[in-house]
Amino acid sequence: MKSRWPSILALAGAVTLACADAVAQTATVVSFPQPANFYQNTTVALDGANAYVLSFDNDVLWSFTLDTGALLDPDGLALPAPATASDAFRFAGGRLAIPGWFPTQGVLVADVSDPTDLKLVGVISLPNTTNIQGQNIEADTSGRFGFVASFPNDTLYSIDVAHLTLADPNGLALPGNPDRIALAGDRLAIVDTTNGRLMVADVGDPFDLKLAGTIALPAGTTFGSNDDIVFAADGVTGFVSSNQRVLYSFDVQTLSLVDPNGVAFGSTGFGDDVAIHGDTLACVSSGGLTFVDASTPSNLTVIANAAFGGTVGVQGDSRACFSSDGSLAAVPIVFPADQVRVFEVATGNPIGAPFAVDDQPNFMATLGATNRLVLVCSGIPGDDVWLIDGLLGSPEITSYCTAKTSSCGGLPAIGYSGIPSASASQGFEIAASGARPTKSGLLLHGPNGPAALPFQGGLLCIAPQGLRRSPAVLAIGGTPGLCDAAFALDMNAFASGHAGGNPQPFLLALGQDVYTQWWGRDTVANGSYLSDGLWYVVSP
Numbered sequence: 001m002k003s004r005w006p007s008i009l010a011l012a013g014a015v016t017l018a019c020a021d022a023v024a025q026t027a028t029v030v031s032f033p034q035p036a037n038f039y040q041n042t043t044v045a046l047d048g049a050n051a052y053v054l055s056f057d058n059d060v061l062w063s064f065t066l067d068t069g070a071l072l073d074p075d076g077l078a079l080p081a082p083a084t085a086s087d088a089f090r091f092a093g094g095r096l097a098i099p100g101w102f103p104t105q106g107v108l109v110a111d112v113s114d115p116t117d118l119k120l121v122g123v124i125s126l127p128n129t130t131n132i133q134g135q136n137i138e139a140d141t142s143g144r145f146g147f148v149a150s151f152p153n154d155t156l157y158s159i160d161v162a163h164l165t166l167a168d169p170n171g172l173a174l175p176g177n178p179d180r181i182a183l184a185g186d187r188l189a190i191v192d193t194t195n196g197r198l199m200v201a202d203v204g205d206p207f208d209l210k211l212a213g214t215i216a217l218p219a220g221t222t223f224g225s226n227d228d229i230v231f232a233a234d235g236v237t238g239f240v241s242s243n244q245r246v247l248y249s250f251d252v253q254t255l256s257l258v259d260p261n262g263v264a265f266g267s268t269g270f271g272d273d274v275a276i277h278g279d280t281l282a283c284v285s286s287g288g289l290t291f292v293d294a295s296t297p298s299n300l301t302v303i304a305n306a307a308f309g310g311t312v313g314v315q316g317d318s319r320a321c322f323s324s325d326g327s328l329a330a331v332p333i334v335f336p337a338d339q340v341r342v343f344e345v346a347t348g349n350p351i352g353a354p355f356a357v358d359d360q361p362n363f364m365a366t367l368g369a370t371n372r373l374v375l376v377c378s379g380i381p382g383d384d385v386w387l388i389d390g391l392l393g394s395p396e397i398t399s400y401c402t403a404k405t406s407s408c409g410g411l412p413a414i415g416y417s418g419i420p421s422a423s424a425s426q427g428f429e430i431a432a433s434g435a436r437p438t439k440s441g442l443l444l445h446g447p448n449g450p451a452a453l454p455f456q457g458g459l460l461c462i463a464p465q466g467l468r469r470s471p472a473v474l475a476i477g478g479t480p481g482l483c484d485a486a487f488a489l490d491m492n493a494f495a496s497g498h499a500g501g502n503p504q505p506f507l508l509a510l511g512q513d514v515y516t517q518w519w520g521r522d523t524v525a526n527g528s529y530l531s532d533g534l535w536y537v538v539s540p
Contacts, residue, residue, distance in 0.1 A: 025355060025390035028540075030069040032062055033076075038086075038378040041134055041317050043363040044385065045088040045096060049510040050115045051374065052088050052096060053385060059083040061098070063115040066367060066374065067422050067510050067540040069387050077110055077118035084133050091161045092143025095121065099132040099148055107137070107148065109161050122164045129153040134225075138183040145206040147188055149178035156181075156190070158206040172209035174199055182229035182238065187212060187252040189229050189238050196221035198229075198240065200252055213255040217248060218262075228319060230276040237297045241271040245285050249297040263300035265290035268311070273319035275329075280345060282320035282329050288312060289320060289331050291345045304348030310336070317363040323392035324369040330391055332361035332375060340364070340375065342391050355391055359383065368511055369396035369537035387540065394419055400450055401517070401533035403434075404458025407526035408483035410434050414518060414531040418492070422508045422538050425496045431488035432518040432531040437478035441487040441520030441529065443470040443494075447506045450515050450533060457526070461517040461533030470494055471501040475520065487518050487531075512538045 036055035045052040050072060053062050060076035079085065085100030085108070094113025102108050105126045111119040126132065130150035137148045137159075145167055146159045154174045158167040176192030176199055183189075186204030198215040222243045229240045237258060241247045245266045249258040265271070269286025276282075279295035280303065289306035313335030320331040328351060330342045338361055339354040359379035366373055371392040376385055397420070403411045412434035418427040430443060448463040470489055478485025493499040495507035506512050514536055520529035 025352075025388070027389070028069040028387040029358070030064050030071075030385040030387065032071070032384065033058075033074075036060065036062075037383045038362075038376055039134075040315055040360070040362055040378055042086045042376050042378060043088075043317055044365060044374055044376055045090050046365060046367070046374065047090055047112070051385075052112060053376065054079075054085050054088060054098065055383065056084065056086075059085075061088065061096070061110055061118055063112065063118055064385070066372070066387065069385070072115040073118045077120060079108060080120075080123070086134055087136065089137040089139060089146065091139050091146065093162065095161050097137050097139075097146055097159065097161050099135055099137055101133060104128060105130045105132060105150075107132070107146075107159050109164060124159050124161075124164050124166060126150065126157060126166070127153070130155065130157075135179075136181060138181055138188065140183065140203070140206065147181065147183065147201075147203055147206075149174070149181055149190055151177055151179065154178060156188070156201055156209055158203065158209055160206070167206040168209045172201055172211060175211070175214065179223065179225055180228050182231060184231045184235045184238065184252050189240075189250075189252050191223050191229065191240065193223045193225075196223060196242070198250060200255055215250050215255050215257065217242070217257070220244070221246070224270055224272065228273050230274050230281070232276070232279075232294065232297070239274055239276065239281055239294065241265070241274050241283050243270045245269070245271040245283075247271075247274065247281065247283050247292055247300060249294065249300060258297040259300050263292060263302060265292065265302060266305070272314060273317065275319045275322065277322035277326040280322070280326055282322065282331070282345075284314055284318055284320060284331060286314060289329070289343065291329070291348065303345060306331075306341075306343040306348045307350060308341070309350075312336070315360060315362055319364070321364050321366045321373060321392070323371055324366075324396040328392050330364065330373060332364050334360045338377070340373070340388065340391060352391075355388065357386055366392065370511060370539040371395055372540055389540065395537050395539040397534065397536040399532050399534050401452055401461035402459055403532040404456075404528070404530035406434050406483045406529060407436070407523040408434070410483055412518065412529060412531040414516070414534045416534060416536070420514070420536045420539055421492055422510050422540060424492045425498050426490050426493045428492040429488055429490050430516055430518075430534060431486050433486050434483050434531075435475040435478070435485040435487050435520055435529055436483055436522060437475055437480055437485040439475050439485070439521040439529070440472045441475060441518055442472055443487070443489045443491070443516055444468070444519050445470070445507075445514055445516045447512060447514060449513070450535065456528045456530065458528070458530040460530075462515045468504055469519075471499065487520055491516075508538065510538055510540060514538060
């Protein structure tokens with residue numbers, strides 16, 4: 001993937017700051033003690049640098065790291081037998097909620113505050129008329145209460161994971177058969193698979209659930225079991241796809257369709273999962289992938305159809321995953337081969353060759369700006385989790401802020417080469433041009449956001465809270481009397497303790513935002529040298 005700002009070449013001698021157009025594709029496969037099999041709809045719960053996944057046969061909850069894929073609790077947490085569960089959902093206080101059979105219907109709560117020693121907290125029992133195995137749980141903003149819908153008795157329940165109880169013991173009787181649910185503020189949107197519509201619950205008071213109403217869709221609309229609901233950033237506008245391959249937008253507060261006609265997508269098969277990035281939606285069907293512009297929710301328009309070049313098949317929770325900048329999207333495919341394919345959103349054109357995996361790929365997620373994919377594969381014999389780098393390009397890295405004019409009248413420019421890595425001891429150089437030869441400099445860095453604060457005649461581009469500095473380095477190359485030298489530091493080497501100084505732990509925290517800026521000495525009259533800023537995310 002290209003750099004998101006102009007490359008800086010030949011700063012001083014051998015110092016070159018440029019991003020490679022081609023990104024190496026690599027994968028780490030996380031294997032589990034056997035027997036450990038996954039359902040076709042098994043998902044992964046992501047929690048910072050760690051993740052959790054459930055296997056059946058031995059009915060165990062596993063924890064592993066997202067950087068190396070190493071198992072954290074090698075024995076896992078055995079679930080009360082006989083257990084049936086496929087999904088785990090994060091809550092506050094280091095707790096996971098797992099819907100299923102334990103051995104009767106309920107929500108199992110696990111303590112994962114220490115991922116190397118998983119513990120069973122207890123089970124929130126549900127009436128014997130319920131079935132919530134495979135249903136998704138939505139957590140409220142407090143992280144204490146959650147919501148789950150039961151499909152045999154058509155009831156919505158609220159759970160309290162702190163006290164292991166049903167918050168509303170009777171639940172909310174629904175006027176239809178519920179499947180996928182999605183939370184937006186105090187409203188919960190629910191797919192009604194019986195009547196081909198949406199049901200909306202008022203969950204502002206978890207102890208007293210209420211029906212807000214329903215949203216009618218055009219006659220003949222039906223839903224499958226994987227038709228996700230997603231919400232726009234406004235927390236009001238939602239989107240859902242139907243079996244008929246039509247994407248609809250709706251308002252969860254006014255209980256109305258925003259685009260009454262919706263937009264048709266794909267050409268064959270049924271509509272399936274939906275994913276969102278900004279104003280762009282990726283709609284999966286059993287025959288392909290379509291990108292939709294939702295910037296005007298009342299007028300949804302197709303951007304492009306992915307060019308698969310033939311019939312394809314998806315399975316399970318097969319939602320697409322966007323790159324951090326939204327320019328690319330990946331989707332798991334089980335036919336004609338087990339693989340992940342990547343497409344350009346603007347054109348639908350394929351990017352590179354399909355990436356082959358060892359068995360049927362199902363659920364997939366991205367680790368934010370690192371662009372690492374987490375993929376669950378199920379089947380015989382390849383039940384495992386893949387951590388894939390490079391398919392969606394390099395981790396997000398970008399410059400920002402404004403440099404200070406140097407004593408030579410120019411603006412220093414910051415740049416980089418390589419990839420920031422929590423596991424590498426070298427390979428990510430941050431450098432800046434426009435320095436005076438032999439002058440000393442420091443790479444300022446911090447985890448608490450960007451800034452643009454007046455500082456020594458220029459701008460401090462890093463939030464001062466937690467601001468740190470590297471060991472001093474001397475400018476490389478250059479001509480005496482000119483400003484053609486460069487400062488440079490391998491940040492991977494510094495973060496891992498191989499370049500001196502006192503590196504802080506946040507530099508090795510997977511997914512951590514890091515903000516940097518070069519400071520150096522200039523002439524007495526000009527005082528200090530200040531580059532612009534560079535933001536990056538710590539990758540595996």
